[in-house]
Amino acid sequence: MSRPKNQNYKGHGLSKGKEREQRASIRFKTTLVNTLMDVLRHRPGWVEVKDEGDWDFYWCDVSWLRENFDHTYMDEHVRISHFRNHYELTRKNYMVKNLKRFRKQLEREAGKLEAAKCDFFPKTFEMPCEYHLFVEEFRKNPGITWIMKPVARSQGKGIFLFRRLKDIMDWRKGTAGKKLTSSEAQPARSAVNPPGGHDARSSEDQKDEIPVENYVAQRYIENPYLIGGRKFDLRVYVLVMSYIPLRAWLYRDGFARFSNTRFTLSSIDDQYVHLTNVAVQKTSPDYHPKKGCKWMIQRFRQYLASKHGPEAVETLFSDMDNIFIRSLQSVQKVIISDKHCFELYGYDILIDQDLKPWLLEVNASPSLTASSQEDYELKTCLLEDTLHVVDMEARLTGREKRVGGFDLMWNDGPVSREEGAPDLSGMGNFVTNTHLGCVNDRKKQLRQLFRSLQSQKKASS
Amino acid sequence: MLQEESDLSLVIAQIVQKLKGSNLYAQLERQAWASLQRPEIKLESLKEDIKEFFKISGWEKKLQNAVYSELSVFPLPSHPAAPPEHLKEPLVYMRKAQGSWEKRILKSLNSMCTELSIPLARKRPVGEQKELLNKWNEMGTDEPDLSLFRPVYAPKDFLEVLINLRNPNYENGDSLSFRTHLGLIQVPLKVKDIPELKEFFVELGLTTGQLGIDDSTQVPPELFENEHVRIGQKVLAEQDSAAAQQYIRQGSPTALRAELWALILNISSQPEDILYYEQLKTNVIQHDLLVDSLIYKDVKLTASNDDYYFVFEDYLYQVLLCFSRDTSVLGHFAYNSASPPKSYIRGKLGLEEYAVFYPPNGVIPFHGFSMYVAPLCFLYHEPSKLYQIFREMYVRFFFRLHSISSHPSGIVSLCLLFETLLQTYLPQLFYHLREIGAQPLRISFKWMVRAFSGYLATDQLLLLWDRILGYNSLEILAARAYCQLL
Numbered sequence: 001m002s003r004p005k006n007q008n009y010k011g012h013g014l015s016k017g018k019e020r021e022q023r024a025s026i027r028f029k030t031t032l033v034n035t036l037m038d039v040l041r042h043r044p045g046w047v048e049v050k051d052e053g054d055w056d057f058y059w060c061d062v063s064w065l066r067e068n069f070d071h072t073y074m075d076e077h078v079r080i081s082h083f084r085n086h087y088e089l090t091r092k093n094y095m096v097k098n099l100k101r102f103r104k105q106l107e108r109e110a111g112k113l114e115a116a117k118c119d120f121f122p123k124t125f126e127m128p129c130e131y132h133l134f135v136e137e138f139r140k141n142p143g144i145t146w147i148m149k150p151v152a153r154s155q156g157k158g159i160f161l162f163r164r165l166k167d168i169m170d171w172r173k174g175t176a177g178k179k180l181t182s183s184e185a186q187p188a189r190s191a192v193n194p195p196g197g198h199d200a201r202s203s204e205d206q207k208d209e210i211p212v213e214n215y216v217a218q219r220y221i222e223n224p225y226l227i228g229g230r231k232f233d234l235r236v237y238v239l240v241m242s243y244i245p246l247r248a249w250l251y252r253d254g255f256a257r258f259s260n261t262r263f264t265l266s267s268i269d270d271q272y273v274h275l276t277n278v279a280v281q282k283t284s285p286d287y288h289p290k291k292g293c294k295w296m297i298q299r300f301r302q303y304l305a306s307k308h309g310p311e312a313v314e315t316l317f318s319d320m321d322n323i324f325i326r327s328l329q330s331v332q333k334v335i336i337s338d339k340h341c342f343e344l345y346g347y348d349i350l351i352d353q354d355l356k357p358w359l360l361e362v363n364a365s366p367s368l369t370a371s372s373q374e375d376y377e378l379k380t381c382l383l384e385d386t387l388h389v390v391d392m393e394a395r396l397t398g399r400e401k402r403v404g405g406f407d408l409m410w411n412d413g414p415v416s417r418e419e420g421a422p423d424l425s426g427m428g429n430f431v432t433n434t435h436l437g438c439v440n441d442r443k444k445q446l447r448q449l450f451r452s453l454q455s456q457k458k459a460s461s
Numbered sequence: 462m463l464q465e466e467s468d469l470s471l472v473i474a475q476i477v478q479k480l481k482g483s484n485l486y487a488q489l490e491r492q493a494w495a496s497l498q499r500p501e502i503k504l505e506s507l508k509e510d511i512k513e514f515f516k517i518s519g520w521e522k523k524l525q526n527a528v529y530s531e532l533s534v535f536p537l538p539s540h541p542a543a544p545p546e547h548l549k550e551p552l553v554y555m556r557k558a559q560g561s562w563e564k565r566i567l568k569s570l571n572s573m574c575t576e577l578s579i580p581l582a583r584k585r586p587v588g589e590q591k592e593l594l595n596k597w598n599e600m601g602t603d604e605p606d607l608s609l610f611r612p613v614y615a616p617k618d619f620l621e622v623l624i625n626l627r628n629p630n631y632e633n634g635d636s637l638s639f640r641t642h643l644g645l646i647q648v649p650l651k652v653k654d655i656p657e658l659k660e661f662f663v664e665l666g667l668t669t670g671q672l673g674i675d676d677s678t679q680v681p682p683e684l685f686e687n688e689h690v691r692i693g694q695k696v697l698a699e700q701d702s703a704a705a706q707q708y709i710r711q712g713s714p715t716a717l718r719a720e721l722w723a724l725i726l727n728i729s730s731q732p733e734d735i736l737y738y739e740q741l742k743t744n745v746i747q748h749d750l751l752v753d754s755l756i757y758k759d760v761k762l763t764a765s766n767d768d769y770y771f772v773f774e775d776y777l778y779q780v781l782l783c784f785s786r787d788t789s790v791l792g793h794f795a796y797n798s799a800s801p802p803k804s805y806i807r808g809k810l811g812l813e814e815y816a817v818f819y820p821p822n823g824v825i826p827f828h829g830f831s832m833y834v835a836p837l838c839f840l841y842h843e844p845s846k847l848y849q850i851f852r853e854m855y856v857r858f859f860f861r862l863h864s865i866s867s868h869p870s871g872i873v874s875l876c877l878l879f880e881t882l883l884q885t886y887l888p889q890l891f892y893h894l895r896e897i898g899a900q901p902l903r904i905s906f907k908w909m910v911r912a913f914s915g916y917l918a919t920d921q922l923l924l925l926w927d928r929i930l931g932y933n934s935l936e937i938l939a940a941r942a943y944c945q946l947l
Contacts, residue, residue: 228772229598258772262599299769302920306840309716374768
């Protein structure tokens with residue numbers, strides 16, 4: 001019983017029935033090709049719908065979401081791959097705002113020490129509105145390098161480094177006249193009313209006659225950890241199934257993306273050195289496609305362990321866990337938690353020479369295109385396991401702590417590696433259930449998992 | 462009894478002779494002189510007191526390690542009157558085969574040289590020297606035109622030579638029997654069979670704990686891993702080479718590996734070593750060798766394209782370019798069946814006074830050579846230490862993988878060991894592969910020549926190389942190749 005609200009309706013209606021009922025076939029839709037399409041097509045019992053057909057599962061892109069989510073009716077069992085206002089986490093200026101607010105709250109409630117755990121984000125100022133605050137900070141630290149990033153663009157576009165205020169003046173003159181394309185425009189946030197909404201600054205932006213693309217100015221990390229003389233950042237995948245309560249899964253695999261050229265602070269103009277996005281690297285004259293410039297994160301973890309010892313590596317990885325959880329907590333109250341939504345985030349982390357991890361940004365639509373055979377394997381397995389966790393086939397009991405390569409990192413509270421309830425009182429024996437960079441024997445685990453689920457089902461029927 | 466004693470004293474004399482020229486000797490002398498100031502050293506018992514002092518201060522241990530290190534490459538016992546060629550390689554037909562192989566390589570190199578009209582060596586103009594010095598840490602960014610260079614040879618060329626090796630004194634007969642060797646290698650060398658291998662590799666038995674197996678996630682660390690790590694730390698604290706070599710047979714914990722290997726290879730970064738490396742670097746800056754282009758080409762073709770090792774490209778140049786200029790490597794030719802190629806100053810062909818070894822270290826790189834260095838970059842990040850480790854690994858082990866000899870760790874023996882294991886214990890597989898025209902050695906040869914570098918994941922590879930160091934033998938490579946086909 002379809003309920004069209006308007007011509008663009010992409011919802012569907014079928015037999016009502018309990019949410020956990022098994023379906024004969026699952027209709028999926030996606031506009032993406034490459035790895036995702038391969039995974040969806042190969043999934044048993046899943047059929048593709050094209051164009052105007054009804055669907056049970058949609059891996060959409062964010063522009064479709066923006067235009068259609070509010071007008072789409074979805075049955076209980078339907079799943080879609082984004083949260084309505086994910087940009088609270090993924091747009092650099094909103095993320096900074098949410099993080100700063102969360103930090104203040106933590107300081108009030110739990111003290112300075114607890115709040116300091118949120119210091120994984122380099123000092124950032126929104127431009128142009130926080131320009132004066134930025135100048136103050138700038139003057140306090142003469143000679144350091146800053147990086148200017150557009151709020152909404154990806155793949156390294158529009159980013160530049162600077163050390164003098166003069167460089168920004170030139171930029172201001174240059175971009176003031178730039179108009180935003182519709183894909184880059186800020187979403188009309190007033191149309192969506194999140195609780196704990198933001199101040200009126202957004203309306204102030206809209207007052208400008210010529211819309212200026214928003215940027216953030218961020219303190220550039222001048223002492224990145226180098227391997228082979230090269231700078232790199234880490235791409236980690238976090239799957240969020242719901243925000244209220246917060247349920248997040250961490251994928252064991254990921255990769256380190258290397259810059260093709262050697263790191264030196266003297267070449268600020270060389271965009272290729274400083275930006276490690278594969279997209280930017282691809283255009284560097286040194287780029288050889290065969291290389292791929294990537295290391296699987298297991299390789300990276302082993303390398304660090306042989307250089308610094310296992311304890312230092314444990315500390316680093318648990319600091320990274322801290323980043324994932326705190327960043328999600330900071331937007332927990334702001335994001336509209338819709339049970340139809342889940343989201344696979346790509347976190348970009350930079351490690352500095354003191355083995356401290358820094359959060360660069362969070363991507364709502366991490367690239368799913370494969371740059372090499374190894375990459376293809378990683379991404380197809382990642383997507384397969386994502387679909388296992390989303391569990392359209394209603395096979396899981398909901399009590400699993402591991403599904404394939406995903407480990408349940410946060411379930412409305414920390415999740416312990418040990419069986420039974422976590423002992424939160426002591427801090428002594430608690431080991432979080434995360435295994436980033438560890439062995440990913442997902443095939444074996446999935447086999448065991450589904451076999452035991454099957455036998456449980458047989459036993460209960 | 463008398464013979465053994467005189468053998469032993471000969472060995473001792475030779476080692477003492479060798480060590481007298483080393484830096485350790487000078488240090489010990491200095492330490493002995495300095496110790497005279499100490500109150501516990503008395504004139505009446507001078508010798509004993511100094512010995513005691515050496516023991517306590519750890520200098521005796523250093524001496525022990527040095528002696529142990531010398532012993533590891535000491536040639537197998539032979540007739541005292543044996544000529545030096547016999548130390549390199551006792552069998553005549555092997556020597557001849559190596560000699561003609563070397564001639565071929567040299568011919569190939571010379572013809573490339575003439576074709577491209579590039580000198581074997583030239584002095585760099587000052588501008589070029591400055592440029593290279595600036596770029597020393599990022600030579601990988603250079604994109605010289607290497608299209609005209611070809612690797613001098615590839616492992617498969619070498620395999621063809623080995624296949625054609627024959628012992629003129631050995632008559633196989635035309636009739637096939639169950640004893641006929643069906644593989645590619647047709648020389649009668651003695652190789653170990655499985656009972657002998659089991660005895661040799663006793664620490665790899667099922668009842669002994671191993672890293673890489675018994676430290677996997679399902680096994681609780683209390684069972685083996687924790688204790689093993691603790692022992693490793695103790696071995697490092699004692700700085701005992703021999704103990705480290707014994708310990709590492711069960712695998713090395715990731716965090717301790719770099720130090721353990723350095724201890725086993727008796728490498729400690731002294732100021733003199735760093736200076737020596739810097740001197741080699743200067744040689745690279747000042748002179749350009751044809752061999753350099755071969756090195757560049759090899760790195761670009763192999764290591765740079767490897768998913769794991771591309772990151773370390775710059776280190777590879779820093780090591781290999783210096784390596785080719787290191788004349789101390791010439792010392793290993795005393796026990797290597799190969800001999801360094803000679804080149805003559807222009808116009809003085811044949812005149813010994815004008816002969817030089819080319820390249821200066823006597824080693825001509827082949828396709829895949831840089832992969833010997835790449836895994837070491839995982840462990841060592843300081844260029845001079847990385848260099849020392851690689852050099853020592855080469856003169857102890859790697860050279861045997863591309864020279865023709867009868868040594869049990871030589872590539873010929875490894876191939877024969879592999880084929881024999883396969884034929885004896887997996888005869889059906891062996892026969893089947895032969896029938897479909899896929900001789901198994903053709904598949905596994907390249908793995909063994911490269912010591913599996915580039916063919917195994919790094920953690921697996923390093924565990925394998927742990928065993929090479931632990932058993933001071935490359936036979937594990939043949940066993941590993943055999944296991945790959947299981």
